[in-house]
Amino acid sequence: EIVLTQSPGTLSLSPGERATLSCRASQSVSSSFLAWYQQKPGQAPRLLIYGASSRATGIPDRFSGSGSGTDFTLTISRLEPEDFAVYHCQQYGSSLTWTFGQGTKVEIK
């Protein structure tokens, strides 16, 4: 089973700053099967990025995804107040099951 490890656990930044979130897989992952979600307290997750780099409908272009193989990155170019949340990466594996990373919390510094 592929394990996804997200880092850092918590990212403390100010509005306007750039956020770089990492998702590292224990084995190579197809980019087509790598997605990112945003979750705010008390809410369901919301799809941000699919296929490692494609923005979901309605997602602002300050969000971007990149990477391949075992290393993937979610970048928020300039943090807006509404971007402070928890971010999860996810992959679909050859075992026909899904796994998530443990999440990265982006908090206001």
Add this chain to the structure above:
Amino acid sequence: EVQLVESGGGLVQPGGSLRLSCAASGFTFTTYWITWVRQAPGKGLEWVANINQDGSEKHYVDSVKGRFTISRDNDKNSLYLQMNSLRAEDTAVYYCARERRCSTTNCYYYFDYWGQGALVTVSS
């Protein structure tokens, strides 16, 4: 508008049973895989189980195999999760979500719509 609405959560004693439901609307239910994801208090997301369009293929995370059963009723546009032999570690918010897989032009796998979640608490 796509909507997924969970129900059936609540407090149950260890060893007990509970059935969650997920009512779908706003899309052609019979053409999608549907999945259950849970989130323990203060923890990350954990995929639990999924089911294909006609219910003939199901997959589970190892920790619930033999205890949980996923099913669907396409006539009622509904998904279910029968949870037996519940343990304290099953305490979580349970979300249903719609899976996206291959289209006619590409194959990307992700969850595009989620319900609001149902809280299951296993405690004596």
